[in-house]
């Protein structure tokens with residue numbers, strides 16, 4: 001069943017790309033496995049999925065440990081809000097963090113990233129619909145934050161993540177995603193190399209792809225309802 005769901009999501013991605021004239025290979029699929037057990041991740045991996053997203057640090061680390069045998073072929077992304085007291089365990093276990101919204105968190109992750117691991121791949125979370133969704137840096141703060149984060153030695157800044165509120169139709173959803181895409185372009189114009197725009201979930205991945213998403217984070221459509 002998970003294999004079929006993955007196949008359907010991959011087909012949605014291809015179709016969404018084709019509709020807007022994009023190469024389907026330019027959009028990566030992150031399977032969001034929060035609340036589902038390690039054995040379900042194993043099943044998705046057997047169906048060819050390698051990148052997984054977790055919101056809750058403790059739960060994510062427990063799964064990473066339970067799937068040690070697959071560690072070399074799995075990529076673990078921390079996508080949930082991050083408190084200072086959790087940065088060490090994240091720096092020690094995950095490959096990516098999408099939810100950096102302030103410099104202090106980034107500094108701690110850089111200091112705490114173990115020497116034997118490659119730099120932690122990170123995205124800044126930007127709050128594009130101010131007020132509605134409280135996590136994330138304000139768009140006008142994003143460039144300064146990007147400059148600071150890009151200079152941290154044990155992090156590699158890859159891009160931006162945003163989670164706009166659900167909108168009533170495709171165009172308004174796409175417009176919210178486009179606000180994130182504009183911040184992304186402004187940072188690139190500044191000379192900072194970014195390649196990842198983490199936008200879109202089960203319900204709105206087509207609108208995100210129309211706005212330029214390079215990574216969709218999909219839970220429900222792959223694993224079922226939580």
Ligand SMILES: *Cc1c(COP(=O)(O)O)cnc(C)c1O
Nearest residue numbers: 032055079201202217218219220
């Ligand atoms: C849960 C979650 C997702 C996946 O959402 P679905 O609607 O289940 O696809 C994506 N991104 C973040 C940050 C999440 O917390």
